[in-house]
Structure formats: C-alpha cells, structure tokens
Amino acid sequence: MRLALLSFLLLAQPALANKVFVSNEKGNDITVLDSETLEVIATFPAGNRPRGITISPDGKELYVCASDDDTVRVFDTETYQETHTLPSGPDPELFVLHPSGNPLYIANEDDNLVTIVDVQTRRVLAEVPVGVEPEGMAISPDGAFVVNTSETTNMAHFIDTASSQIVANVLVDQRPRYAQFTADGKLLFVTAEIGGTVAVIDVATKEVVHKIGFQIPGVLPEAIQPVGLKITQDGSRVFVALGPANRVAVIDGTTFEVIDYLLVGQRVWQLAFTPDERLLFTTNGNSNDVSVIDVAAGKVIRSVPVGQQPWGIVVAPD
C-alpha cells in the first residue's frame, strides 16, 4: 500500500493538473476532481438527471445532458455557473462534439433522433431519424462520420456529417451502448450491454471484423455488461467498463485479447483518460465513487467518493 502510494507520488510529475468533471445522475450535480491530488475540489448543481458530459476543445465550456430537463446545460469551467442552455430534443443521454468544437451531435432516446446543434448560434441544424432508442455517439477523427448506436435496433448507424444522411447500418450484438473510433480512424469499437461483447468494425468496409467476448472467473455471465469504452491514442490498449461485473477489461488493441480484468467499483459505467493517458478514471454508479487506474501499471490506485450515482466523466484538456 505504502509502496503503491510512493510510486504514485513519484509518477506524479509536476505536469498541469486537469479538472475531472463527473455527472451524478441521482445527485443532480457535478463533482470536480483535481487529476493530480485526486481530491474533490468542487460540487455544483447541474439540473435534473445529468448524464452525458463533454467539454469544448479550449476547455472553457462544459456541456451536460440534463436528461430529465430535455436540455443541454452549458457551464463555465472556472466559475461553475450555468451560462446558457442548448436545445437538445427530449431525453438527451449521450452526445459527441465535433473535433473542431462545433456542432454537437445529441442522441434523443425517446424519439429516435440524432439532433445536431450549433453551439455558437444555439440552434438546431438538423434532426436525423435513426434506430429505436439511440444511445452511443462517436465521431471519426476527421469529422466525416458520426456514428450513433440504437439500443433496440442493435445497429451502429454511420451518419455522413456533410449531408446529415445515414450512409451505412452495421448490425452488432444486443443493446449497443457506446462507440469509439481509434485515433487513426480505421476501426470503430462498439460495446453491446446485453450481448456482452465488443464489436470491432472496419471503418472502410463497414464490416464487423472481430468480436471481443468476456469471461471472468467467479462472475456470472449475465453480470458482464460492456458499457463505456476508451482507446489509447496509439491504439495499443482498449479499456472496457463491464457494468455490474464491477470490472474494467484491459484489451490488447492489436490482437484484441483481454489481458486483465481490474476490479474497480460497482456498476462501472463510463471512462476518461487524462490528456497524457497516465490515468484512467471510471464512474461507479452503485458504489458512488470514481476509481483511478494507473494505465502503464494496469493497476487501480485509488477510489474517490463522489456524488450519488456517478454516470458520465470528462477530463479537461491541457
């Protein structure tokens, strides 16, 4: 324990501390952590049922899906004051920001739409009809495609960002929840919560090239529910939150083999790296804490209590 702490202190370079923002679905607030001290530095209210959370590329604006308010709330990351809201359509759950910082693509679970919103003019640019219960959202690094996953239809829908039209639908396993492109834009990873798998899709051919399954000794298969997912910039490691299994799977990004299952907290939901990818944070909805994983060591180094039912998480850029 002391050794782990010491090595952690040694690793903690005098780099910039980043703010880590956690949306607490039941607590209706946002917890702010310091990425160096791992201490809670602030908590502020965020409307009803805050879930999806993201930040502008300049780190100044925090966007929060206030699901039960049917709006996206925008906060100043210094003062924590709400500056304005964005139209989101009903029940916004997850969204993704264009790499340039505009527009914002929002999944509307209740009316089977993806709403595209200009964050400058605060207007809806387009609504794209997708599958039933849209959920996961991802954008390709070049901004050419937005991918939405629909929970009931079990598809990843590729939306051309130029025309706002669906150009491809890829069938995955039951209840796809989260999607992410690799940094080179070649692969798309999609988690399936009930299917218990992660589909690896070749972006060029729009075909599933591999399916990753999970088996944890001493964990019943139905407790393994892949949700949040994050890939390192170099594509060498993929981390998958396994929900009520309380574990994060560590996957080799080239062979797609599972290397380890790290025990974190209960109902692990979403993940976020620090910009230097030294640390990975997980939100644990039932144990009301955030686990901190040392990425290089592949070890859980700390758990930090946050608000009630932490759901989403984002780390401010440098």
Added chain:
Amino acid sequence: MKRLLLAALLLSAPAIAGPSDDPSWPCIQRKQPHLSIGQLWPGPLPDDSAAELAQRSDIAALAQVLEQRRLSLPEAEAEIAAFAERASAEELTALFVAVFDRIDAYRSRIMSGVARYAEKQVTLSAQIEARRAELTRLSAAAEPDFDKLDAEEARLDWDVRIFTDRQSQLTYVCETPVILEQRAFALGRAIAAHLPATPIPAP
C-alpha cells in the same frame, strides 16, 4: 422514401430481451438472482479450504456481526481492522467468503419476496378491473341496487388504495437488493484492504 426504407429495416430487427421479459420482476434494475464473488473480490477465487475456514466459529460470528446493516460501515471497518491484526491472508479471505455467503443468501430471499410482491400486485390489479366491470354492470341495470353499488364501490376504493400504496413502496423494495450488494462490495473492499499488496485501498 429513404426514411421509409430505414423504418422498414429497423422494424425487422430482432426484439431485445429486456428487463421486462420477466413479468414477476417489477424493478427497473436488471434482475440478477445471485451475486458472484468475482464482482466483489479482487484476489484469486477463494477455494474449498476458504469455504471450510469460513465455518470456523470466530470467523462465522464476525461475519454475522458485519452482515447486520445497523452496524455502520466505519464500525464494520474497525471490526475488520481488529480482526486483521492477527489474521492471515487465508483467514481474511475466509471472512469475506462467510460475509458473501450470508449476504447473498439474504439477498436471494429478498428477491423472491420482491417477485411475490409483484405477483400480488398483478392479482390485485386483475381484481380491480373485475370490480370496475361489476360496477359498470350494476350501474347500467334498469333499476340499480344502490346498496350493492355502494358496497362494491367501497371495496374498489380499498383495493385501489392498497395497490397505489404498494406501488409507491416499490422503489424502496427494489432498492433493497442493491443496498445489500453495496454492503457486500464495501465489506469486501474493506477486508481486501488488509491483504498484502492489495490492489484496491479502502477509500
């Protein structure tokens, strides 16, 4: 046209197996009949010797104390710390196994209770429907029997009241298995914190 095509494509997709598939499970939380050790314990899976050691009277007695929800978590952590002072890794693992077995068994009993609760609600809702039909029938009669009508209406009022009361308690009822799982996890984490080279320090 493109929209129509998509809609057709979407409709043809297979339906999912959601939580609503089990009519006897009324909770929004997904039904998970048993906890598994791997969800709560970071170390290697405890073997038969740990299960045997878990029966030892001092370990079983401590597990019984820890299981009680009236014992606050800081108090439980203090009990665990005191035990850990003279316990080996095997004994700590056995303590976790003893706690796990107790909480999981209790949680399973609670979950069957939740299912019975849901079945009673279904029966009651059918009874309410039947009473409503009867009321309609009675009041539609050429010469309504008002005494009978009043009596039936009173019975309906009671049924509806019981039904709504129970329904409003459902959130709490459904939370109970979750609360037990939280306690099992917190105790597991507190015990594991005393293992040598523990991967998860207690918060």
